Amino acid sequence: MRIVVLGAGFGGLELAASLSEQFGPDLDLTLVDGGDAFVFGFSKLDVMFGKHDQTAVVHPYAALSLPGVRFVNATVQSIDPTAKRVETTAGPLQADVLVVALGAELDPAATPGLLEGGHEFYTVAGAFALRDVLAGFRGGNVVVGVTSTPFKCPPAPSETALLVHDFLRERDVLASSSVTLVMPLPKPVPPSPDASAALLAAFEKRGIRWCPNRRVASLDPARRVAVLDDGGELPYDLFLGVPVHRAPDVVIDSGLAVDGWIPVDPRTLETAFADVYAVGDVTSAGTPKAGVFAEGQAAIVAHRIAARLRGETATQAYDGRGICYVEVGRGAVAKVDVTFTPGQAPVGGLEGPSPELAADKEEFGRSRIARWFGAGG
């Protein structure tokens, strides 16, 4: 069975590693990615705020060593979900089972003024470049602003506001600065009231201004103001933005997407096309766009493919559960455990925040890299 996995992010790597672990060299899996390395989303913040050097968080695909997995460094140019045929810059690929894990693309140019007058911290390049920008910042009004929904890792803008506050305090420029957070959500982490309460308390304690249910529509670089969707304006000296997200063009052109994202059966991750699955940020599976959900969905697709390879019936379905770590500043981390069940309100709990959970988070990353990259991890 020829298995072709498009995208080597959280979802694609988990799928490849899980099947490789079960079938070893008997597996025929091709993993395609246009990038040359994997970087965790949270590592972007680590580099931006100077916690880690960028060489420590970039994991080159050249090191990937998983039995039965062939990595192809190529851009996917077209997908025919009926024929399960894919065109790439390295030539065509024919699949018996196709998995689309191409994530969400970021489009900073879609927000007028963002490229000219601000910065974004969601792409690897944008976050890494901000390390030098922050190092040269001497204080002033900082606005952390989300430009549209949906956006990856809903806690990330809150984490950024808190880490900016730490950064200004450590540089002794807090007295001449302000931090404002603009988010198009009613609460920092809507599915977890406890996590939201902890973050709102942290904002209040630090004097971070919280602007819920608003998004940044544009920046006016000449006047250095962020313009909100209700016409309100916020002056800024440093703007840190979350850019517009969309499915990659190749997905839109394939006919797999409906209303911008790929609809899937939330329990099986099957698309409307036979033997074509989709996982992670590229879907409208009903879970937030976060790596832990992409990983959990990939594990279920691996289970289903494995059952088929063994001639068995798949017994497991996706449970919508994800655990994520939230930086709350001053070295402390909280652990949020949320479950999204179709047709029900999401439920979520909170552990911490505590400095001990920062070590748990480090281990979360380390164990993934060891598993996903095999002997090369």
Ligand SMILES: Cc1cc2nc3c(=O)[nH]c(=O)nc-3n(C[C@H](O)[C@H](O)[C@H](O)COP(=O)(O)OP(=O)(O)OC[C@H]3O[C@@H](n4cnc5c(N)ncnc54)[C@H](O)[C@@H]3O)c2cc1C
């Ligand atoms: C600042 C920040 C912090 C975050 N923190 C967390 C966190 O703490 N916990 C968490 O769970 N999530 C976090 N996330 C979110 C997480 O990074 C994503 O949700 C996750 O990576 C999604 O996994 P995925 O497999 O769906 O897509 P991705 O990991 O984005 O992978 C998609 C892959 O497809 C490739 N690709 C796209 N188009 C093409 C093409 N045409 N041809 C070839 N390859 C292509 C890309 O190169 C990419 O490698 C964070 C994100 C950000 C930005």
